Amino acid sequence: MAQATRIEHDLIGDKEVPVGAYYGVHTVRAVENFTITGSTIAQFPELIAALAAVKQAATRANRDLGLLPPGIAGAIIDACEEIRAGRLIEEFVVDPVQGGAGTSTNMNANEVIANRALEILGHPRGHYDVIHPLDHVNLGQSTNDVYPTAVRLALVASLRRLGDSLGALATAFTEKAAEFSDVLKMGRTQLQDAVPMTLGQEFSTYAVMIEEDRLRLTEAAALLLESNLGGTAIGTGINGHPDYAELACAYLADISGEGVRPAGDFIEATQDCGAFVQLSGVLKRVAVKLSKTCNDLRLTSSGPTAGLGEINLPPVQAGSSIMPGKVNPVIPEVVNQVAFEVIGNDLTVTMAAEAGQLQLNAFEPVIAYSLLRSLAHLRAACDTLATRCVPGITANREHLHDSVHRSVGLVTALTPHIGYAASTALARQALATGRPVKDLAAEAGLLSTDQLDTILRAENLTGHSARPSAAAAP
Template sequence: MSSRKEHDFIGELEIDDSVYYGIQTFRATQNFKFSDRKLKDYPFFIKAFAQIKKAAALTNAKVGVLPHEIAQALAAAADRVIAGELREQFVVDMIQGGAGTSTNMNVNEVLTNLALEIKGHKKGEYEYIHVNDHANLGQSTNDTYPSAIKVATCAILGELEGALNGLVAALEAKESEFKDVIKMGRTELEDAVPTTLGNSFGAFAASIKSSLEQITQTKNLMKILNLGGTAIGTGINCHPLYKDEVHKKLSEIVGESFKPALNLISATQDTADFAQVSGSVKTLAIRLSKIANDLRLMNSGPRCGLGEINLPQMQPGSSIMPGKINPVIAEVVLIAANQIIAYDTAIMLNSKGGEFELNALEPGIAYALFDMITLAINATNTLREKAISGLSANVKECERQVLNSVGIVTAFNPYLGYEKSASIAKEALDTGKSVGEIVKERGYLSKKEIEEILNPKNMLNPTMVK
């Protein structure tokens, strides 16, 4: 194995010459062994960092502080990383001290050594292209790392938006399909008044639309960056024109409109925007939980439960009970939602952990935020593909439950008053008779009037007796 000597101000180390990272990345791999989740496991984060580094190199060349040929080499190296090359070279643990310095240096070192090769030099010949002086010119971990988190978050929130649009479409399709399927509405798990299965799925769709709107709003917060603020937001070691130009260049590279924060000092130390994004994804998790819980209750049975719908049969449900099919998709969505909520707590705790001009706990925010959004994407797509799209209605069972329910006595309130209706309900519960039968026996209304009032379709809209 051939190697090369690299040094930093701590000392000198032999680095395997086959790798593109350098001494600072190597030290980080020895210091941080916590999550077993490496930077390479988050390709959208690597891509975002490379996009920022490309924008920085080209901007520094434009403002005249970086030789054009070095900028072009670094940009070419960034393009290859953006395209997905050298992913295995990004080896630092996502959980790390130093506010993300190890991640920033991992990217700087890989891009520098790749740029050196592009220019015909050997890895480690930093006298030609330097990790700090060139790849990190006009930058600090404290502006590139949070900006890369935001660029990456924009990308995966875009995926989540697409997944949510797909789920809304699937739910609305079921709303239309089941618009005439009468079912019993329930409050506190008790019979309430009739509704339709279409109404249930329409309500699900409306709740997901609401989350989609919230996520789109918080996504806009991820487009306000602190690039050009360098160490603490004052812009030390940065060209005066760099701040505005680098945001323009980054917007051009990514295809999103990024802009500098009005106060770079505040933007460097304040991580509350991440908590807002996390909160919107947590709210989605709560709504997905509601839908998943309702689906498995409506599906319960098949003979001794509600049995209102049939979820697609995905796999055998027991190692001992033949014929048992479990609602595994609804269950796994619930598990994912619970984990998303846990990640939100971690983000909240890390977001409040900043002191003075920086929040050193940002790596914890990145780790939790990326994983929670990924879980939300997977939960949304899985629910749509493996539960919603293929489910069917048990129409006759839904109607039977409505007609046999004591809850429909509520329909008599406008005609008989609450007291008489309550008395009918009590007798129905005590005797097992239907509410219509009791009303007829008591002579309160004619058979025709009873049938009209108890027509399920007449109980689905506002009713008022003059």
């Protein structure tokens, strides 16, 4: 049976729209034109909520300025509240990657809000003579100020969630660092034996790196809260009330709970994608450091018998269809792959920001898509690492102890006492004979047994007592 439709009209002509749809003609054309990603903007609920928040703030401002009748404004506001609460998200059907600088996304929001507002007032969908998607819902607005403002709000919301996930991961590493605080191991530089440290110090470092990145995310979020809402087409504010921009931003700050503020120069803010580039760089930094951490976990758990074998990752699934008993480091591997994706997304954001021309950047949709995906996937990767890997890591304590006392790296601790030349000779002898540095030094009479015991005591080797804990790190 053919689907029932209603007829809507735009500048191209008449178009059939499913009779039960809250979206309208502009959305239908966008769905036909853009079938790029195989998904819709509904995959980003933060963006849908942000769009509704922007429309709600604009409507409040227009109502206060006497530009919208209270009844119409009230219905639009109610519709926006419902969408912010998660209703009608399935009606946001346009592809996130689209031509038109985000116009299709803005039109989709205008139509869904207008038709839900009509329904609230008891009118059928599509009766735009009562509430019009553009004349009422989009009053005093342009895609060019609505879309970037909504994207920025959505990114800030996603940033908050990523920050929480990074915090949980840092906590997992901090707890593991405390568990391993007494486990001596060899530190390495360029994959060669360096000097001793504790496994706790190694894991504490991961926590500190993560916490540093949380601070960078906070800084990036602050830059995103500058809005060009009220600048309309190119930042001049054409067709807008002189008091609209300040009032709309104030309402948006109240609705969103974020410190949204008007841009200092709306023309600059409408074309400048610098805050997006800055955020993308921070996300790349997070990705690079997470990937490096996972490289370390894979390397130090390599084996179990023919690798470093210093730690054991929790077994979460069989590793091979042909090699029985093999278990692979699949959780760190998936985090690595997310990092590669985020690094690639950063290049996309960079090129799209650079490609802007004159008073507008037409490529903000792919910027938004790249950043929102990076944030979502990084968050999922952190959650997976924090719950499926780090808490279950165990240390091969005896193996680590033996490797320290077999290592020529111990000779570095003797250098202040016997000099560089004698230490070099001792290291060469240890490598040639395979005998421990401590035994050779004692036999050569370079130091007494008591001196060697003191110098090679674990706390003296690692400087552990002088090191701040991860919790105290800035």
